[in-house]
Amino acid sequence: MTLTAIKNLETDTDIEDVELLIIYEASRLMTHGGSPDEAINGILRLMSQMIGLNRGRVALKDPGAETMSIRYAYGLTTPERERGHYVIGEGVTGRVMQTGQVAVIQNIDDEPVYLTRAVERRTLPQETVAFLAVPIVHNDARLGVLGAHRLRGRKRPFSRDITLLRVLATLIAQILSLNRVIAEKTALLADENRALKQALDQQTEVTHGILGESPALRHALRQALHVSPTQATVLLAGESGTGKERFARMVHITSQRRDGPFMAINCAAIPEALLESELFGHEKGAFTGAVVRKQGIIELANHGTLFLDEIGDLALDLQSKLLHVLEKQAIKRVGGTQDIPVNVRIIAATHKNLQKAVNEGRFRIDLFYRLNVFPIHLPPLRERAGDVRHLARHFLQTANHEFDRNTVFGMGVLERLESYNWPGNIRQLENVIKRAVLVAQNREITVDDVILILQHEAHIGEHLEAGTQQKIIPPPAPVMPAASAPAMPLFDPRPNVAQRSYGWVRADEGQSLLDALRLTGGNKTRAAMTLGMTPRQFRYRLERLGLLDKLPPSGTPAV
Known part of the structure; x- marks a missing residue:
């Protein structure tokens, strides 16, 4: 807008519309401007071009000093900005900062307090020039001065000019305040990320990538590190997804066999007809297609460690052959006639109740004794208080790297993740975090994103709720065995503890069901959603736990 147009506005009855337009555009700059520089300099440009408040400048207090400097300006050259330094109380700008009062200098040539420091008088119009200044205040704290x-x-x-400047100073104060909060949070997040990375690096070094600080996990780690220097056979028991293979690798790495091979095989993942050859190898011509001699995984693990996952699914005939390996430290290839000596330490793992399998004749009792020399119970994630946060942050960092994202957790997400039961344990948590990173909008995972994913997860095991669920007895707490120590007893004297797989019911979750109902005024559908369940799963648990007669009346005011 030209100077002539601005002068014409002074007699125009629509001048209020121009003021409103300036405020509107300044507000848009505050909310949509990229940086504080762009927003504040844009406001100063509006002041000059639309209303004739020229050479606008924002002087801010210098950190830790009783001085202030021009930080933002429109219509000032770089040397003029650099000259704009004032002691608080000095000149018009310094006095406004000191007193918090508005300054109206109607003629700068007649005002001795006006310093003419930043802008020399000869560069200004030869007419009478005025100078206006208002304090920039946020929460009763003076941040600086807006002048023109x-x-x-x-x-x-x-x-009218003073009123407009005060409004614009308020907007500038908001911009400066928001920028300070963002800078502080960014610095805090950077510090937290550095501390977390350092903690994760240190923890990874000590526990070989097993993350968590909960007492239940630490107890399992202590047991694993205690037995690793020995040659004792280890049995890892726990639900699927609790990290059994990672524990097995840790035992191997911290043992005297760490320089030997670590071989792993899942007994449930290979068809029974092929599993014997995979375990023990075969001789040339042993069966159709055996055109060469092949070493089995047990032989390949010689002088190292063999991890047998899902040992409870091993067929009975293969159980007897595995027992031979444990007793004689020798194998016989399929189609072979001679024993081949092997020096292998076996770590077995199962999510099944081997004691029950023994009683039902599905697992050899002598093999159970051989495997159960040193049992370690790996706790499910729901029993690892506080570990969800550690794991979630780790999986977020990993997923960001894998998918080339820079996603962060929004407010309340970690709390929502901690409140979930995690029937799929660590494997499920990792999967949920990866999906959340992929679906997140604006680089932030929200609580709604997590709730939607968990609702979908809840349908995975819904079919398991129709039948009777199996209970798993945790292994007895071991005493450190000597080389010739007797095997652990077959029956655990402690009561059975229900281990929840997908959709399994736990006796201790009754109170959380009732609390959810109270919070939602008796609405079962909403209560189910707050716990990451489907309505069917929620009602099933109420029935199994005998809570239907204890429900609050529908329509009860939510707490």
């Missing part, structure tokens, strides 16, 4: 020149001869009253 104008021609005194204009008919527009000074009072």
